[in-house]
Amino acid sequence: MRAQEFKVNIVGLSQKAHRFDYEFGDEFFKLYGQVLLEGGQFKAAVTLDKRETLIETNFRIEGTARLICDRSLEPFDFPMDIDRTILFKYGEEEKELSDEIVMITRNQQSLDIGQYMYELIAVNVPMKRLHPKFQEDDLEESDIKLVYSSPISEKEKDEDAIDPRWEKLKKLK
Incomplete structure:
Protein backbone atom coordinates (compact mmCIF):
# COMPACT_ATOMS: atom_id res chain seq x y z
CA MET A 1 0.00 0.00 0.00
CA PRO A 132 -15.11 -4.56 26.82
CA LYS A 133 -14.77 -6.98 29.75
CA PHE A 134 -14.02 -3.99 32.00
CA GLN A 135 -16.88 -1.78 30.76
CA GLU A 136 -19.34 -2.91 33.46
CA ASP A 137 -16.76 -2.37 36.21
CA ASP A 138 -16.14 1.13 34.93
CA LEU A 139 -19.86 1.96 34.97
CA GLU A 140 -20.17 0.76 38.57
CA GLU A 141 -17.15 2.84 39.60
CA SER A 142 -18.59 5.97 38.03
CA ASP A 143 -21.77 5.60 40.13
CA ILE A 144 -19.81 5.57 43.39
CA LYS A 145 -19.47 9.00 44.92
CA LEU A 146 -16.30 9.43 46.88
CA VAL A 147 -16.53 11.88 49.74
CA TYR A 148 -13.43 12.80 51.65
CA SER A 149 -13.74 14.34 55.06
CA SER A 150 -11.06 14.87 57.60
CA PRO A 151 -11.71 14.55 61.31
CA ILE A 152 -12.73 17.80 63.00
CA SER A 153 -9.94 19.22 65.08
CA GLU A 154 -10.38 20.77 68.54
CA LYS A 155 -9.65 24.20 67.11
CA GLU A 156 -12.52 23.89 64.60
CA LYS A 157 -14.86 22.75 67.38
CA ASP A 158 -13.97 25.84 69.38
CA GLU A 159 -14.62 28.05 66.32
CA ASP A 160 -18.07 26.49 65.92
CA ALA A 161 -18.96 27.33 69.53
CA ILE A 162 -20.79 30.66 69.91
CA ASP A 163 -19.05 33.45 71.77
CA PRO A 164 -20.79 33.93 75.17
CA ARG A 165 -21.33 37.64 74.45
CA TRP A 166 -23.33 36.80 71.32
CA GLU A 167 -25.22 34.19 73.27
CA LYS A 168 -26.48 36.87 75.70
CA LEU A 169 -27.54 39.09 72.79
CA LYS A 170 -29.62 36.26 71.32
CA LYS A 171 -31.48 35.94 74.63
CA LEU A 172 -32.59 39.59 74.39
CA LYS A 173 -34.98 38.81 71.52
Whole structure:
Protein backbone atom coordinates (compact mmCIF):
# COMPACT_ATOMS: atom_id res chain seq x y z
CA MET A 1 0.00 0.00 0.00
CA ARG A 2 1.31 3.40 -0.97
CA ALA A 3 0.26 6.90 0.03
CA GLN A 4 -0.36 7.66 -3.67
CA GLU A 5 -3.44 5.40 -3.55
CA PHE A 6 -5.15 7.95 -1.30
CA LYS A 7 -4.31 11.06 -3.31
CA VAL A 8 -7.18 12.30 -5.46
CA ASN A 9 -6.35 14.41 -8.51
CA ILE A 10 -8.83 17.28 -8.12
CA VAL A 11 -7.73 19.18 -11.23
CA GLY A 12 -9.09 16.47 -13.52
CA LEU A 13 -12.44 16.15 -11.75
CA SER A 14 -15.56 17.60 -13.35
CA GLN A 15 -17.96 19.73 -11.31
CA LYS A 16 -20.17 17.01 -9.90
CA ALA A 17 -20.13 14.39 -7.13
CA HIS A 18 -17.45 11.68 -7.32
CA ARG A 19 -17.31 8.63 -5.05
CA PHE A 20 -14.15 6.84 -3.98
CA ASP A 21 -14.21 3.56 -2.03
CA TYR A 22 -11.29 2.35 0.05
CA GLU A 23 -10.53 -0.70 2.17
CA PHE A 24 -7.50 -0.50 4.39
CA GLY A 25 -5.87 -2.16 7.36
CA ASP A 26 -2.63 -2.25 9.31
CA GLU A 27 -0.47 -1.12 6.37
CA PHE A 28 -2.46 2.12 6.17
CA PHE A 29 -1.66 2.98 9.79
CA LYS A 30 2.03 2.29 9.19
CA LEU A 31 1.95 4.84 6.33
CA TYR A 32 0.45 7.62 8.42
CA GLY A 33 1.88 6.73 11.81
CA GLN A 34 0.25 4.55 14.42
CA VAL A 35 0.73 6.50 17.60
CA LEU A 36 -2.79 5.94 18.92
CA LEU A 37 -3.68 2.67 17.20
CA GLU A 38 -2.21 -0.77 16.93
CA GLY A 39 -4.02 -1.22 13.63
CA GLY A 40 -7.47 -2.12 12.40
CA GLN A 41 -9.68 -2.90 9.41
CA PHE A 42 -11.78 -0.18 7.80
CA LYS A 43 -13.98 0.53 4.80
CA ALA A 44 -14.38 4.12 3.67
CA ALA A 45 -16.70 5.74 1.17
CA VAL A 46 -15.50 9.24 0.30
CA THR A 47 -17.72 11.51 -1.78
CA LEU A 48 -16.12 14.60 -3.33
CA ASP A 49 -18.66 17.10 -4.63
CA LYS A 50 -16.65 19.57 -6.70
CA ARG A 51 -18.20 23.00 -7.23
CA GLU A 52 -16.96 26.34 -8.54
CA THR A 53 -15.79 27.73 -5.17
CA LEU A 54 -15.32 24.65 -3.00
CA ILE A 55 -15.10 20.88 -2.76
CA GLU A 56 -17.46 19.29 -0.25
CA THR A 57 -15.98 16.02 0.96
CA ASN A 58 -18.05 13.53 2.93
CA PHE A 59 -16.21 10.75 4.76
CA ARG A 60 -18.17 7.63 5.74
CA ILE A 61 -15.78 5.30 7.58
CA GLU A 62 -16.76 2.02 9.25
CA GLY A 63 -14.59 -0.61 10.84
CA THR A 64 -12.73 -1.67 13.94
CA ALA A 65 -9.59 -0.20 15.44
CA ARG A 66 -7.26 -2.43 17.42
CA LEU A 67 -6.47 -0.68 20.70
CA ILE A 68 -4.54 -1.57 23.84
CA CYS A 69 -6.51 -1.59 27.09
CA ASP A 70 -5.27 0.99 29.61
CA ARG A 71 -6.07 -1.34 32.51
CA SER A 72 -4.90 -4.80 31.39
CA LEU A 73 -2.68 -3.97 28.38
CA GLU A 74 -4.65 -6.52 26.34
CA PRO A 75 -5.42 -5.72 22.70
CA PHE A 76 -9.10 -5.40 21.77
CA ASP A 77 -11.18 -4.33 18.78
CA PHE A 78 -13.07 -1.05 19.10
CA PRO A 79 -15.89 -0.51 16.55
CA MET A 80 -16.07 2.86 14.80
CA ASP A 81 -18.71 4.46 12.61
CA ILE A 82 -17.66 7.90 11.37
CA ASP A 83 -19.64 10.28 9.18
CA ARG A 84 -18.01 13.70 8.74
CA THR A 85 -17.93 16.42 6.12
CA ILE A 86 -14.91 18.60 5.35
CA LEU A 87 -15.11 21.60 3.03
CA PHE A 88 -12.11 22.53 0.89
CA LYS A 89 -12.60 26.18 -0.11
CA TYR A 90 -10.54 27.85 -2.77
CA GLY A 91 -8.51 30.82 -1.54
CA GLU A 92 -5.20 32.61 -1.86
CA GLU A 93 -3.24 30.46 0.61
CA GLU A 94 -3.33 26.97 2.08
CA LYS A 95 -4.47 26.91 5.69
CA GLU A 96 -6.89 25.16 8.00
CA LEU A 97 -9.69 27.54 8.98
CA SER A 98 -11.46 25.11 11.33
CA ASP A 99 -11.96 21.38 11.86
CA GLU A 100 -14.41 21.28 8.96
CA ILE A 101 -13.06 23.97 6.62
CA VAL A 102 -9.69 23.90 4.86
CA MET A 103 -8.56 26.60 2.45
CA ILE A 104 -6.65 25.41 -0.63
CA THR A 105 -5.27 27.26 -3.64
CA ARG A 106 -6.57 26.76 -7.17
CA ASN A 107 -3.07 25.56 -8.11
CA GLN A 108 -3.32 22.53 -5.81
CA GLN A 109 -3.28 19.39 -7.94
CA SER A 110 -4.49 16.77 -5.46
CA LEU A 111 -5.94 16.09 -2.01
CA ASP A 112 -4.42 13.53 0.34
CA ILE A 113 -7.65 11.84 1.43
CA GLY A 114 -5.68 9.26 3.42
CA GLN A 115 -4.34 11.86 5.85
CA TYR A 116 -7.86 13.11 6.58
CA MET A 117 -9.17 9.56 7.05
CA TYR A 118 -6.34 8.83 9.49
CA GLU A 119 -7.08 12.01 11.46
CA LEU A 120 -10.82 11.26 11.63
CA ILE A 121 -10.11 7.77 12.96
CA ALA A 122 -7.54 9.10 15.46
CA VAL A 123 -10.02 11.70 16.78
CA ASN A 124 -12.56 8.93 17.41
CA VAL A 125 -10.22 6.89 19.60
CA PRO A 126 -11.59 7.14 23.16
CA MET A 127 -9.50 8.88 25.82
CA LYS A 128 -10.05 5.97 28.20
CA ARG A 129 -9.37 2.74 26.34
CA LEU A 130 -11.03 -0.08 28.27
CA HIS A 131 -11.39 -3.67 27.10
CA PRO A 132 -15.11 -4.56 26.82
CA LYS A 133 -14.77 -6.98 29.75
CA PHE A 134 -14.02 -3.99 32.00
CA GLN A 135 -16.88 -1.78 30.76
CA GLU A 136 -19.34 -2.91 33.46
CA ASP A 137 -16.76 -2.37 36.21
CA ASP A 138 -16.14 1.13 34.93
CA LEU A 139 -19.86 1.96 34.97
CA GLU A 140 -20.17 0.76 38.57
CA GLU A 141 -17.15 2.84 39.60
CA SER A 142 -18.59 5.97 38.03
CA ASP A 143 -21.77 5.60 40.13
CA ILE A 144 -19.81 5.57 43.39
CA LYS A 145 -19.47 9.00 44.92
CA LEU A 146 -16.30 9.43 46.88
CA VAL A 147 -16.53 11.88 49.74
CA TYR A 148 -13.43 12.80 51.65
CA SER A 149 -13.74 14.34 55.06
CA SER A 150 -11.06 14.87 57.60
CA PRO A 151 -11.71 14.55 61.31
CA ILE A 152 -12.73 17.80 63.00
CA SER A 153 -9.94 19.22 65.08
CA GLU A 154 -10.38 20.77 68.54
CA LYS A 155 -9.65 24.20 67.11
CA GLU A 156 -12.52 23.89 64.60
CA LYS A 157 -14.86 22.75 67.38
CA ASP A 158 -13.97 25.84 69.38
CA GLU A 159 -14.62 28.05 66.32
CA ASP A 160 -18.07 26.49 65.92
CA ALA A 161 -18.96 27.33 69.53
CA ILE A 162 -20.79 30.66 69.91
CA ASP A 163 -19.05 33.45 71.77
CA PRO A 164 -20.79 33.93 75.17
CA ARG A 165 -21.33 37.64 74.45
CA TRP A 166 -23.33 36.80 71.32
CA GLU A 167 -25.22 34.19 73.27
CA LYS A 168 -26.48 36.87 75.70
CA LEU A 169 -27.54 39.09 72.79
CA LYS A 170 -29.62 36.26 71.32
CA LYS A 171 -31.48 35.94 74.63
CA LEU A 172 -32.59 39.59 74.39
CA LYS A 173 -34.98 38.81 71.52
